[in-house]
Amino acid sequence: MIGDVPNIEAGQEFSTRRQAHEAGVHRPLQAGICGTKRTGAESIVVSGGYKDDEDYGDVIVYTGHGGQDGTGNQVSDQSLADSGNAALVTSYLEGLPVRVLRGYQGGAPYAPATGYRYDGLYRVTSYGSKLGIDGFLIWQFRLEAYEDTPTLQAAQQPELPNTPAQSEPAAGAGNETPERITSTVQRIVRSSAVKRQVKVWHDNRCQICHLRIDVPGGSYSEGAHIRALGSPHNGPDTTGNVLCLCPNCHVMFDAGAIVIEDDLTVIRGDQPAGTLRTDGRHTIDLECVRSHRKRWRQ
Amino acid sequence: MIGDVPNIEAGQEFSTRRQAHEAGVHRPLQAGICGTKRTGAESIVVSGGYKDDEDYGDVIVYTGHGGQDGTGNQVSDQSLADSGNAALVTSYLEGLPVRVLRGYQGGAPYAPATGYRYDGLYRVTSYGSKLGIDGFLIWQFRLEAYEDTPTLQAAQQPELPNTPAQSEPAAGAGNETPERITSTVQRIVRSSAVKRQVKVWHDNRCQICHLRIDVPGGSYSEGAHIRALGSPHNGPDTTGNVLCLCPNCHVMFDAGAIVIEDDLTVIRGDQPAGTLRTDGRHTIDLECVRSHRKRWRQ
Numbered sequence: 250m251i252g253d254v255p256n257i258e259a260g261q262e263f264s265t266r267r268q269a270h271e272a273g274v275h276r277p278l279q280a281g282i283c284g285t286k287r288t289g290a291e292s293i294v295v296s297g298g299y300k301d302d303e304d305y306g307d308v309i310v311y312t313g314h315g316g317q318d319g320t321g322n323q324v325s326d327q328s329l330a331d332s333g334n335a336a337l338v339t340s341y342l343e344g345l346p347v348r349v350l351r352g353y354q355g356g357a358p359y360a361p362a363t364g365y366r367y368d369g370l371y372r373v374t375s376y377g378s379k380l381g382i383d384g385f386l387i388w389q390f391r392l393e394a395y396e397d398t399p400t401l402q403a404a405q406q407p408e409l410p411n412t413p414a415q416s417e418p419a420a421g422a423g424n425e426t427p428e429r430i431t432s433t434v435q436r437i438v439r440s441s442a443v444k445r446q447v448k449v450w451h452d453n454r455c456q457i458c459h460l461r462i463d464v465p466g467g468s469y470s471e472g473a474h475i476r477a478l479g480s481p482h483n484g485p486d487t488t489g490n491v492l493c494l495c496p497n498c499h500v501m502f503d504a505g506a507i508v509i510e511d512d513l514t515v516i517r518g519d520q521p522a523g524t525l526r527t528d529g530r531h532t533i534d535l536e537c538v539r540s541h542r543k544r545w546r547q
Numbered sequence: 548m549i550g551d552v553p554n555i556e557a558g559q560e561f562s563t564r565r566q567a568h569e570a571g572v573h574r575p576l577q578a579g580i581c582g583t584k585r586t587g588a589e590s591i592v593v594s595g596g597y598k599d600d601e602d603y604g605d606v607i608v609y610t611g612h613g614g615q616d617g618t619g620n621q622v623s624d625q626s627l628a629d630s631g632n633a634a635l636v637t638s639y640l641e642g643l644p645v646r647v648l649r650g651y652q653g654g655a656p657y658a659p660a661t662g663y664r665y666d667g668l669y670r671v672t673s674y675g676s677k678l679g680i681d682g683f684l685i686w687q688f689r690l691e692a693y694e695d696t697p698t699l700q701a702a703q704q705p706e707l708p709n710t711p712a713q714s715e716p717a718a719g720a721g722n723e724t725p726e727r728i729t730s731t732v733q734r735i736v737r738s739s740a741v742k743r744q745v746k747v748w749h750d751n752r753c754q755i756c757h758l759r760i761d762v763p764g765g766s767y768s769e770g771a772h773i774r775a776l777g778s779p780h781n782g783p784d785t786t787g788n789v790l791c792l793c794p795n796c797h798v799m800f801d802a803g804a805i806v807i808e809d810d811l812t813v814i815r816g817d818q819p820a821g822t823l824r825t826d827g828r829h830t831i832d833l834e835c836v837r838s839h840r841k842r843w844r845q
Contacts, residue, residue, distance in 0.1 A: 303778055310779045342802070344733030372732075375775045377803065377842030386845050389779055396694070433738040434670075435642030435769065436794075440733035462795060464802035465843065471733065477673045480601055481608045481687055496734075496794030497760060504640070504762035505675065544675030545763065547684050 251291055252346050252370065259369030259399045262361060263350075266294075274367050275350045282314055282333030286467070289345040290336040290373075293392075294365070296352030299323075301381045301389065306359050306401040309349065309371065312381070313337065313388035323383035329466040337390045338466035341373040344440045347392060358403035369398035438499070444472025444491055447531060451493035456526045457507060457515055460495045473499045475509075476537040482544070489534030492525075505545030509538045516546075549589055550644050550668065557667030557697045560659060561648075564592075572665050573648045580612055580631030584765070587643040588634040588671075591690075592663070594650030597621075599679045599687065604657050604699040607647065607669065610679070611635065611686035621681035627764040635688045636764035639671040642738045645690060656701035667696035736797070742770025742789055745829060749791035754824045755805060755813055758793045771797045773807075774835040780842070787832030790823075803843030807836045814844075 254273045263269040266278050275292040276283050284290035295304060298321060299312035313334035316325040329335055340347050349368045351360050371392040381387035394400070453470035454461040462469045473494045476484030484490050494502060501507045501517070508516050513525040513533070527533065552571045561567040564576050573590040574581050582588035593602060596619060597610035611632040614623040627633055638645050647666045649658050669690035679685035692698070751768035752759040760767045771792045774782030782788050792800060799805045799815070806814050811823040811831070825831065 305778065308778065344731055346731065375780070375801065377775075377780070378845060379779070379842065380845065391775075391777065391779065433642055433644065434735055435738035436734075436736040437732055438734040438736075440731040460795070462798055462804070464799060464804040466802075469798050469802070477675075477689075479689065480603065480606065481677070481689065482673070482675070496798055497758070500760055500767050500794055501762060503673065504636075504764075504767070506760070506762040544677065547676060547678065 251289060252348075254348070257367060259367060261367045263365045263367070264363070266352075266365065269350055269365050269367070274348060275365075280314070280333060282336060284336030284340070285332055286335035286339055288336070289339040289343055290333070290347050292348035292350060293337075294350045294352055295355050295360075296365075297354040297356055297360070299381075299387070300383075301387055302355075304351075304355060304359050306403060307394040307398075309392045311337075311390045311392055313390065316385055316387070323381050323385040323387065326386035327378075327388050329388060334388050335466055337373055338376065341376055341390070342464070342467050342469050343445065344372065344438070346370040346372060346395065349392065349394075359401055362404075368394075368401060370395050371398070436500075438471050438496075440472070441486070443486055443488055447472050447488050447491040448493050450488075450528050450531045451526070453493065454526070455495035455498050456492050457494060457498040457502070457523075459526060462495060469496075470494065471496055471499045473502055475534070476540045477503075482540065484537055484540070485534070487534065489532055490537045492533075502541075508542040508545050510542070511535055511539065513538075549587060550646075552646070555665060557665060559665045561663045561665070562661075564650075564663065567648055567663050567665070572646060573663075578612070578631060580634060582634030582638070583630055584633035584637055586634070587637040587641055588631070588645045590646035590648060591635075592648045592650055593653050593658075594663075595652040595654055595658070597679075597685070598681075599685055600653075602649075602653060602657050604701060605692040605696075607690045609635075609688045609690055611688065614683055614685070621679050621683040621685065624684035625676075625686050627686060632686050633764055635671055636674065639674055639688070640762070640765050640767050641743065642670065642736070644668040644670060644693065647690065647692075657699055660702075666692075666699060668693050669696070734798075736769050736794070738770065739784070741784055741786055745770050745786050745789045746791050748786075748826050748829045749824070751791065752824070753793035753796050754790050755792060755796040755800070755821075757824060760793060767794075768792065769794055769797045771800055773800075773832070774838040775801075780838065782835055782838070783832070785832065787830055788835045790831075800839075806840040806843050808840070809833055809836065811836075 269275045281294045283292045301312045303310035313327050315327045315331045316323050318324045349371050350365050352365050353363050371394050374391050374393050376390045378386050378388050448470050453468040470493050473492045474484050475490050476482050515522045567573045579592045581590045599610045601608035611625050613625040613629045614621050616622045647669050648663050650663050651661050669692050672689050672691050674688045676686045746768050751766040768791050771790045772782050773788050774780050776782050813820045
């Protein structure tokens with residue numbers, strides 16, 4: 250399952266991978282990523298298995314799966330065709346939460362002293378490839394803790410006698426502390442099970458302009474409520490009130506540059522611009538279409 | 548100015564509009580909306596001046612400006628050409644925060660008993676037109692309090708003796724309590740002064756596909772960092788590291804379906820697809836372009 254496991258809260262510790270498996274927090278006993286391209290990643294384990302990993306607590310730079318020999322060295326390129334890596338791409342594209350389990354092998358200051366600790370839900374905020382330390386292609390995923398995920402405190406370093414005064418920070422990534430980026434939000438695209446269903450039916454192809462945005466590892470679309478939820482529009486949260494749109498058509502539809510007639514003709518500005526693409530499994534609620542149209546064309 | 552006024556916190560009360568004016572919380576002495584199409588809305592006053600307003604505390608359905616006679620009746624249609632209404636459209640399109648001041652005339656349960664109260668920052672989450680109670684076209688804007696804006700408590704109703712037991716809620720919008728919608732977020736588009744500068748230079752026209760998304764009352768684009776901020780990419784927050792893109796090209800660029808060559812040729816998939824549109828005021832940082840390209844094409 251995606252998201253929090255019932256009755257398991259962030260901070261809970263497990264002595265072994267098997268205990269975490271039995272609790273349903275991270276189901277595989279060996280693999281670091283649990284999930285598939287179709288469902289997204291349920292959970293990952295941060296346990297120092299990849300030397301290119303970076304752990305800042307609230308932010309993790311997590312190396313994808315594959316290309317290692319048995320001793321932790323990278324001996325070939327990683328690929329997004331790997332099912333764990335593809336799962337993390339889906340988590341990025343769909344905005345799905347990923348459970349993070351940290352293992353004792355992950356190193357200071359965020360790893361538990363022993364065993365494994367569940368640290369709550371993170372979001373994949375970017376990804377990309379680079380040449381790793383061993384000279385092979387690796388894929389890396391930036392994960393950020395959700396705002397309501399408890400903030401991890403770095404374990405205190407033991408105070409050593411005669412420690413030289415800290416003058417300059419040492420070089421290297423381990424000394425940066427990238428914060429979650431909190432600038433103003435221009436636009437938020439929300440996700441829900443209802444929207445995901447509509448997007449699956451349409452295979453991420455825009456019902457208005459027919460574009461499907463294909464990207465390395467997946468494709469992208471947005472679920473758009475026809476009649477907005479909440480006051481004053483009070484649309485229902487049903488598949489009949491959701492369209493599968495590309496981001497551009499979504500912006501235009503939400504701001505009234507596109508409306509739809511009862512016969513599903515698309516009106517862009519004042520001009521007809523084709524017909525809404527439909528699917529036999531997806532019945533459009535015409536009351537919602539009318540309500541949206543009236544919001545913009547009296 | 549947009550955003551919080553220094554030294555004024557949510558909850559601060561003002562006896563008169565003039566006091567709120569002098570504090571810089573809401574500068575006009577009469578108008579309910581302060582702002583312009585170019586800058587967005589700085590602040591609004593919720594004070595019962597429009598009978599179609601709905602106030603749920605954290606959510607406000609706010610009627611735009613115009614079309615009233617001197618007695619609070621709607622006698623003609625409202626328009627997005629009105630500068631206050633256009634300002635709220637800009638706030639929506641740019642994701643800008645709006646200061647909310649509530650006046651005593653606004654009515655229970657969220658208005659102050661006397662005078663005016665500053666209630667913090669809200670975001671415009673949707674807008675549209677409808678026929679108002681008086682039969683003329685009005686524009687309405689849904690505003691939602693930011694997550695970190697203090698939640699308003701409804702004023703307690705005085706307990707009356709022999710009040711009949713509350714069996715059924717009375718009909719009407721006043722009894723709904725729409726919550727801020729908190730489903731999973733699929734995609735967040737962030738805003739910043741640097742990004743806004745680049746969007747202004749390009750007048751919201753996409754530097755990759757040349758599309759400008761025009762909607763009633765404005766146009767829309769997104770600022771996209773070329774080299775992502777934060778680890779592992781560590782891009783600079785400068786205009787040279789930002790492109791003005793339509794949402795579709797932004798998704799493709801962030802997920803590596805589009806990269807840019809050093810001569811600014813756009814590569815979509817594996818094929819050249821034109822040249823990045825430039826502007827004399829906007830110098831692209833080629834180090835960032837290279838870094839983005841290497842993230843996707845080794």
